Each structure stands twice: as C-alpha cells, then as structure tokens.
Amino acid sequence: MTDSLIGTPDAVRKHAATTAARRRRKSRSALLKWRRRGLMAAYIVFVLLPIYWLLNMSFQSNTEILGGLTLWPENFTTEHYVKIFTNANWYMGYVNSITYVLMNMVISIAVALPAAYAFSRYQFIGDKHLFFWLLTNLMAPPAVFLLPYFQLYYTVGLFDTHIAVALAHCLFNIPLAVWILEGFMSSVPKEIDETAFIDGYSFPKFFVKIFIPMISSGIGVTLFFLFMFSWVELLLASTLTATNAQPIASVMTQTKGASGIDWGTLAAAGALTILPGIVVVYFVRNHIAKGFALGRT
C-alpha cells in the first residue's frame, strides 16, 4: 500500500491534504446524489397526488365524500366498484373501448409495416411529399373532422360500431406508426435484406420470417403508442357512437344526475381507466426509452 512509502513529514502533510480533498469531493457528490433523489421524489409525489386523491374518493361512500374532507377512506367501501362490475351498462363501456383500441392497433400495424418498409428502403416518385402529407394528418385537430366523420360514417352505415371508431383513429395512428417503424427499420442494415434475397427468400417470406423478428422491439413500442393514442382519444370516439359501441368516457357522463354528481362512481370509473395503461407500459418498460426517440438515437 502507499502508506508504507510515506516517510518524510512533507509527504505526510501532502497525503493528508489529498485525502481531505477527496473526502470533501465525496461528500459533495453524496450531497448532489441526495438532492437528485429528493427532487425526483418531489416530482413523483406531484404525479401521484391527484391519482391518490382519485383512489381515495373511489373507496369512500358518497355521504363520506360530501360530509367533509378525509385524507384516507375512514369507512372503506368497494360499493362503487361493485356497481361498475355488476351493471352491464358500465362494464360494457370498458369492453367497447378495449375492442376498438385493439381493432385499431391491428389495422394500423398491418398497413403501416409494409409502408414503413417502403419509406425506409426505397426511393420512389413523390416519397418525400407523401411522407410530409402523412405527418400533416398527425397535426389535424380531431374537432375539425368531427362533423364530416359523423356524416361519412352515418352514410355508409357504420355509425355506432366499433370499426367506425377504429377507422377514425387510423387518421392519426397510421401516420404515427409509419413514422416510428420507419426509424426502427432504418437502423437495420440493408445488407440483411440483400443477403436474404440472394439466399432465395421471396419478399413476403423474408418480411415475415426474418425482418419482422429483427424489429420486434420496435413493433412492441409502436403498438404501445397506438394503444396510448387510441385509448386516450375520446372526442371522436364518443361522437361516432351512441349505445352499442359507447366508450367508457361517454358512460362516465351518466354520473351527472339530477341530484348532483355521483363522485364515488366517477372516481372508481376513472381509476379503472388507468389500469390498462399500467399493464401495457409494464410490458414495454425496457424498450420505451428507445421508442420515445422513435428508434432514431
């Protein structure tokens, strides 16, 4: 060890000075680390507080909610959840929402995969203009399309069906899927395609057997984004449906009754809409960082 080499008083002093400096640096970096953690914790509290309050409300009876502010449910009750799960009108709202979200995910990914491949691998007449046009659809306010959609789907007889909402959400989900997938596909070297074609693979066989497995994490992340934007959009979904395909958001407006708002049920219904999102994000948690950069980092 270095200690045995220290002999002269001068060297001892120097050694003491450097260890002190190291200790100071160490304690400063420990301080920084704790400050980081403190700030992070503060932000997490900010994120969770409104959600906690929602959960708190959902486990209280309406008399307790209106009777006075309590920081946690004092008479713990699950009556609102029971009401939601036993009333077909309520739980069908969730089933309807999930149905059209899944339909939209299947349609979007099926047509976006070949299109994204074409954009990432080939140059063709009008490719740049087409890509920009696609992105403009991402910028279209749903409110602009409200009325024409209503009329269009009414005319073709799709009003109040799941597929109507699924198709309407394609407006922004297909461009998004093409955009994300194109990034992931461009990071796969083109030599792989060429080698496969030399080996005698036909295009469909290459695409399904080799290419799709190679970008599977990209597809997972894309599906996550498709889920996210279809699940949270409600303006179009509630306009294009009446009773058969009513999304949970429209059902939730029923909590406004003659005697005021049924806060407990509203809170319980809201809390249940958070669950599917948590399940989905859990599955893609390891790829999400790359996904948010659209595969381009």
Add this chain to the structure above:
Amino acid sequence: MNKVQNNRAWWLILPMLLLVAFSAIIPLMTVVNYSVQDVFDANTRFFTGTEWFKEMLNDPALQAAVLRQFAFSLTVLAIEVPLGIGIALIMPKRGWQASAVLILVTMPLLIPWNVVGSIWQIFTRGDIGLMGWSLRELGYGYNITASPVDAWATIILMDVWHWTPLIALLCYSGLRSIPDAYYQAARIDRASQWAVFRHIQLPKLTNVLVIGVLLRFMHSFMIYAEPFVLTGGGPGSSTTFLSQSLTTMAIGQQDLGPSAAFSLIYFLIILLVSWVFYTAIMNMQKDKKQEGA
C-alpha cells in the same frame, strides 16, 4: 442509407394510402365543400365563395380564442420543456428504480383525456378536493368557477402534470444514447456540470426536443377534453380554446358553413406554425454543421 430507386414500392404504400385517404381526404373534402356554401337543407344550397372565411377572420370572439390558444400553448411549452429536461437529467439510469420511475412517470400519459379532467376536477374542488381545500385553509380564496386567474393557473398546472412526462421520456431516451466515454473525457477535463450539460447533453437532445416541442405544440393547440371537463370553458369564456369553440359551432349550433371555414383556418394555423418551427430548427442545425466544417 443509400436507397434504391424503385417505383414498385408504391404497391407497399397502397393499402395504407387507401385507408388514410378514406379517413382524411374524403372528410377534408367535405369540409372544403361546406366552407364555400350556405346549406339550408339537402336540396337548397348556395355558393358563397370566401364569405364565410371573411366572416370568421373578422369575428372578435374567435380572434380572442386564437390569442388565448397561443398564450396557452406558449405558456405550457415554456414550462414543460425546461422541466422535462430537468426531470430526464435526474431520472435514475439503472436498476429497479429506473423501471419503477419510468412506469410512474409514464402514467399520466395513459389516462384518457376526459378522465384527466375529472381527476383534476375532484382534486381542485374547494369542498372535497385536496388542493382546493388546502388552498382555502391557507387563506387563499381559490375558486376556479369564479376567478379566471385561478382557472388558468389550474389548467396550466393540469397540462404540466399531464404532458411533462412526454418531454421527460423523450429527453431520457436521448440521454441514454450518449456513450460513457464522453462523460469520462469531461471528467478528465474537469468540466463543470453546466459545461457537461451545455456541450455534451444538450446537443444530443436537439433531435428529440424538436419532436417533443412539435408534438406538444400540436397537442396543446388541439386541447379539448381536459378544460371542457374541468372548467367547461369558463368562467365566461376565459378558458374556451379553439377546439371547444369549433365543436360548439359545428355540433351545438349546426352552423355548417362558418364552422367548416373556421376548421380550415384552424388546421392551416397548426400546419404553418409547425412548418416554420421545423424549418427554422433544421436550418439552425445545417448552419452549425457548416460552421464546424
């Protein structure tokens, strides 16, 4: 990557094109059609030319809504972008904490927009909401149904809660792509934390920030469900944003012509701002590259 010139690639695009055309071009054409006509019923309609556009552009209520919309979008961008970068910098990088924080931070993004409104409605009510009640206990007469300032502050706080995670996650993914060697070199040079941020981290973040700012601008400009649930556009019309004005006009009052003209103006504003912003950033990057060369 060198791309091969091949026009047969159109066949791969075709299915997508048909679907997007069905859900974008046909409805958009309907809007254009309405915007130049005065429709009384299915058989009686008159061509009006640009009359609706002129009327909409001179409508003081709509001009006020446009200004309000810009004020809102710029405010949330000014808060969310720096805050998002800051959070990305302090998010843990590895271990179970990284996964846990990632899931927690993503959560607000996956809540349906009207539920976000409901959550904040419950949270800020003066009688039953934690935030509203606390503020009143502290002696501040907090009331979002009477005071425009309170309503604005609450909507902005809600938007920060809802959308800062998007910027944070984008930046987090940008930061993860920086090789460790860069940080080691900075440590050898005894670079300050600020210098590391300014010269290593920020340049890497430019690309994701362009995406983030564009997405945030677009979404904040289309905001509908959250303020509609929380304040209903009030008090008065102090929090009525463009989407809500448009929906009231199109669905509530069934004014087809004016609302179609308004739709097109609305869409064009978003397109124009996004395009200007995107080109400006891209030119900035080009200039930087030329300086470096």
